Amino acid sequence: MERRKFIGLASAGAGVALLGGTPVLLTALGGCKKHGTMDMGGVAPKVVEGAFDMALPVPPTMSASAAKLTAQRTTASVFKGKTSSVSGYQSGGILGATLTATKGDTVNAVFQNSLNEVSNVHWHGLLTPANMDGHPKDVAQPGGSLTYSFPVVNRAGTYWYHPHPDLKTAKQAYEGLAGFFLVTDSEEQALNLPSGDYDMPLVIQDKRADSSGNFSYAPDMTDLMNGLLGESVLVNGVHSPFVEVASKTYRLRLLNGSNGRIYNLALSNGETFMLIGSDGGLFAAPIAATSILLAPGERADVLVSFGGQAVGTEVFLESKTFDGGEYQGKQAFNIMKFKVTESSTDNFDVPTVLSDYATLPEAAATKNRSFDVSNGGGHGGHGGHGGNMMTMHNINGDSYDESRIDETITAGATEIWTFDNTEGIDPHPMHLHGALFQVLDRTGGRGQVFPHEKGWKDTVLALPGEKVRVIVAFGQEKGVFVFHCHNLEHEDTGMMLQMEIV
Numbered sequence: 001m002e003r004r005k006f007i008g009l010a011s012a013g014a015g016v017a018l019l020g021g022t023p024v025l026l027t028a029l030g031g032c033k034k035h036g037t038m039d040m041g042g043v044a045p046k047v048v049e050g051a052f053d054m055a056l057p058v059p060p061t062m063s064a065s066a067a068k069l070t071a072q073r074t075t076a077s078v079f080k081g082k083t084s085s086v087s088g089y090q091s092g093g094i095l096g097a098t099l100t101a102t103k104g105d106t107v108n109a110v111f112q113n114s115l116n117e118v119s120n121v122h123w124h125g126l127l128t129p130a131n132m133d134g135h136p137k138d139v140a141q142p143g144g145s146l147t148y149s150f151p152v153v154n155r156a157g158t159y160w161y162h163p164h165p166d167l168k169t170a171k172q173a174y175e176g177l178a179g180f181f182l183v184t185d186s187e188e189q190a191l192n193l194p195s196g197d198y199d200m201p202l203v204i205q206d207k208r209a210d211s212s213g214n215f216s217y218a219p220d221m222t223d224l225m226n227g228l229l230g231e232s233v234l235v236n237g238v239h240s241p242f243v244e245v246a247s248k249t250y251r252l253r254l255l256n257g258s259n260g261r262i263y264n265l266a267l268s269n270g271e272t273f274m275l276i277g278s279d280g281g282l283f284a285a286p287i288a289a290t291s292i293l294l295a296p297g298e299r300a301d302v303l304v305s306f307g308g309q310a311v312g313t314e315v316f317l318e319s320k321t322f323d324g325g326e327y328q329g330k331q332a333f334n335i336m337k338f339k340v341t342e343s344s345t346d347n348f349d350v351p352t353v354l355s356d357y358a359t360l361p362e363a364a365a366t367k368n369r370s371f372d373v374s375n376g377g378g379h380g381g382h383g384g385h386g387g388n389m390m391t392m393h394n395i396n397g398d399s400y401d402e403s404r405i406d407e408t409i410t411a412g413a414t415e416i417w418t419f420d421n422t423e424g425i426d427p428h429p430m431h432l433h434g435a436l437f438q439v440l441d442r443t444g445g446r447g448q449v450f451p452h453e454k455g456w457k458d459t460v461l462a463l464p465g466e467k468v469r470v471i472v473a474f475g476q477e478k479g480v481f482v483f484h485c486h487n488l489e490h491e492d493t494g495m496m497l498q499m500e501i502v
Ligand SMILES: [Cu+2]
Pocket: 427, 428, 429, 485, 486, 487, 490, 491, 495
């Protein structure tokens, strides 16, 4: 099936590839000779686990009301005994500080671009004015800076930030630029959820490193088509880490910060955990679960109890196999290890009620829009308009064009959006800027809405064969926002459109 897509591409003749984020002219066939075949589906790289003997780092926190983020090339201890060249938002170390805010605060973040290419910051999941959202056209030049200032209107929840420049989002996020943005509010604080050392933000990312431990971004055509999957899975910037825990309840804020890899997260002891929130904050009530299929961009807020576990017990966070199309989900692997090293009384009771918010009725919607995200997959694929790599992926047949507004939306509108991957052959996690939504239903494929998809979300996964309907609550912030596939190779090769809120 992947082959069909490639043939569509090849028939367009010469293409432009995004190699290392730099457009390179090549002929589609010539550029792919190293694979020796026209079948560009490829085999997903096998995950290679480390020894789980490097300690899990927890990023320092920084107040979002006085934040300074300096994107730069630096070094980090990602693999045991090696120093990796990475990007980070501070000198020394990958990733960035965990920004913290209370609903109602004003964000004041100075972004300094010390990279040798344009960059910016997108506040993933946060509702900001259009000119503060990190639109691909709003970038800081190398050596330049941007100041982001906006009120925090979101509910308590696990949000994040990462670069969003046109054609370079995948590269910059892959090289290490990402961080958490945690919002709290009075409703959440009254719940007395596990806090401090018992509240762990965990960003899961996969990399393809060389023998020196460096992972420079150099996607080949298979990567651009499927999303770049790496052999090494990192948590908070470290390969196969471990963390010592007490026999108590922990809040794990799981973020899939990978470019393309989807994880089917579970605990190695098969224990049930409690889902308490997703992308847009807490659920109405906790939901028991034993696994979560988490796609790039998505978050899951969970309570895991190590209560009753004897000192010395080891539990892994693992990814189980799943049916994720032809390229993903074929392998089970461990991601990180929890080691119970302290016996403690776990007197935490999971609250029965978490949050009070409205469920949007379908009848509230005033407009329906449908988006074909199948990229022409099942019908022989045309590789987008123009036939070059930057238009390899599309939505409704259109690839990203900064000069074109694809959808015009009335401020404050409630709309039903359908992401139709019925004919598709690849998974697509679809992400909206400027609005949150609730998932209404999923038909085809897995055929249901999953527990971790309850509540407010900003990213939803449409697997091959699926059609997912969401109800979107647009805000009052007018201006141009993007929406796109959060498989970052798909995004950077065209799978992004623009909407104008008027
Ligand atoms: Cu996609």
